[in-house]
Amino acid sequence: MSITIENLAKLRHFAGVENDRLAGLPQLFNQKPFVKGQTIVSEGDKQENLYFVNAGVVKIFKTSSEGKEQIIIIVRPGESFNDIAVFGSGYSPYSAQALGNIVIYWIHKNDLLPFMEKNWKVARNALAIVSEQERMLLTLIEDLSFKNVTGRVAKILLQNSEPGPDGFQKLTQYEMAAMAGTAREVVGRSLKSLEENGVISLERHRIVIKNKELLTQLAGLN
Amino acid sequence: MPVMPIFDQAKCDGCGLCVTVCRCGALVMTEKMVAIIQVDSCGWCTDCELVCATGALQCPFEIVMSEG
Ligand code: SF4
Ligand code: SF4
Numbered sequence: 001m002s003i004t005i006e007n008l009a010k011l012r013h014f015a016g017v018e019n020d021r022l023a024g025l026p027q028l029f030n031q032k033p034f035v036k037g038q039t040i041v042s043e044g045d046k047q048e049n050l051y052f053v054n055a056g057v058v059k060i061f062k063t064s065s066e067g068k069e070q071i072i073i074i075v076r077p078g079e080s081f082n083d084i085a086v087f088g089s090g091y092s093p094y095s096a097q098a099l100g101n102i103v104i105y106w107i108h109k110n111d112l113l114p115f116m117e118k119n120w121k122v123a124r125n126a127l128a129i130v131s132e133q134e135r136m137l138l139t140l141i142e143d144l145s146f147k148n149v150t151g152r153v154a155k156i157l158l159q160n161s162e163p164g165p166d167g168f169q170k171l172t173q174y175e176m177a178a179m180a181g182t183a184r185e186v187v188g189r190s191l192k193s194l195e196e197n198g199v200i201s202l203e204r205h206r207i208v209i210k211n212k213e214l215l216t217q218l219a220g221l222n
Numbered sequence: 223m224p225v226m227p228i229f230d231q232a233k234c235d236g237c238g239l240c241v242t243v244c245r246c247g248a249l250v251m252t253e254k255m256v257a258i259i260q261v262d263s264c265g266w267c268t269d270c271e272l273v274c275a276t277g278a279l280q281c282p283f284e285i286v287m288s289e290g
Contacts, residue, residue, distance in 0.1 A: 036245070056242045057273045074273060076239065099269060100242030160285045170282035173268060184272065204266040205225050207283045 003029045003105060010078050011052045011105070012129060017121045028111040034098040041082055041096040049106040050086045053077050056102025060094050068192075070144075071185040073136060074099070083130050086112070143182045148220075150190040152180035155219035157200065161209055194218075227270055229258050233278035240270040240279055 003026045008014050014022060031054065034040055041047050043062060051058075058075040072094055075081050085092045086109045116123040143149055156179050160169040173191070177184040191207070194200045199215050201208045209215055216222050226248060236254035246263040249256055249270060256278070268281040 036243070057239050076273070076275060077237075099273060100239075100244075102242070157285055161287050168284035168286055170284050172271060172280050172282045174271070174277070174280075175282075202283075205281065205283055206286055208286050208288050210288045212287065 002026070003031055007054065007105070011080070012078055013050075013052075013080060013122055013125045015125060017119060017125075021119055021121075025107075025115065028115070029105050029107050031103060031105050033101065033103050036098055036100050038098045039095060040098065040104060041092045041094070043092060043095045045092045046090055047082055047085050047092040048090050048109040049082060050080055050109065050112055051082050051096070052080050052105040054103040054105050057099040058102060058104075059097050059099050061097070062094050068189075070189055072140065073133075073185075080129065083126070083133060087126070087130060140183065140186070143186045147180075147182060149180055149182050149186050150193060151218050151220055152182075153187055153190040154194065154199075154215045155221065156180060157207060157209060158212075158215055158219055158221065223260050224262050224264060226258050226260055226264060227266075227268075228280040228282065229256060230278045230280070231255065233276045235276055235278075237275070239273045239275075243269040243273050245269075 005019050005022045005026060008022055008025055008029065009017070009019060014025075040051065040058065053075050055077060058081060060072045060075060060081055061069050062072060063069050075096075081096050082092055090109075116126065153176060156171070156176050160171060163169065171179075173184045173187045177187045180187060191200070191202065194215075195202055197214075199209070199211045199218070201210055234256055236251075236256070238251050238256075240256060241249045241251050245267065246261050246265065248259050248261045248264045250259060266281055270279045271281040
């Protein structure tokens, strides 16, 4: 199926732009389906395409030298990724992977930039999006470096480990994130690191506290 | 019967993203509405909760103290 102006009008970069100004733009776009788990962009790649999710969800993440993954953001339909590389050095600072079967649209920097020069609204949208991404990244840095999220998660687990009158207490990762004052992605990482250190084990819909003493120490409660 | 993620129909906008990420076939789209089928293969990856922007899907964890 070919890309239409109506398809592009749904992308955040082109929001509020009159359809006649988008004439000629579909021809500059490409599209491709990706299957679940497929990598679209690898960290460090020279990548000068601005990617948009048309259908499905993309996971943006960084991987440490020990292979630990930190999800940075989930990109949903209409949203973009690789903006940092396109408007900067051309090298992607993160990896992008299809979370399910997806369809991606993309436009090369050399086609996009001249179009933006002639269309101030698109440039303004792009600036707003990059600024939003920067704010999100700063919050993530703050959470990962200044807040002891693992300690807070440890405390939340301990405080909710006593069964109530209706049985075991239950918490989602979103609820734990709200309680710890952080993002769900950061809680996910903390739970994984607690599991790797043998403090808890994740057993399907259960978090089993295996080492209460260590968890108490991490929570700063002793 | 296996415990399955919790679905709140009132919050679901029918976007279908959860169905695209689920690896066990537990989530199906019927008439712009999601239905959950009880399957043993749901490994509680929580991806459906992760991608749902409206909070219609929840994968809560029971917090249990080890016996040993
Ligand atoms: S992702 Fe959420 S809102 Fe979208 S179909 Fe699934 S349950 Fe409904
Ligand atoms: S937790 Fe994972 S496997 Fe289970 S229903 Fe959700 S997406 Fe599917």
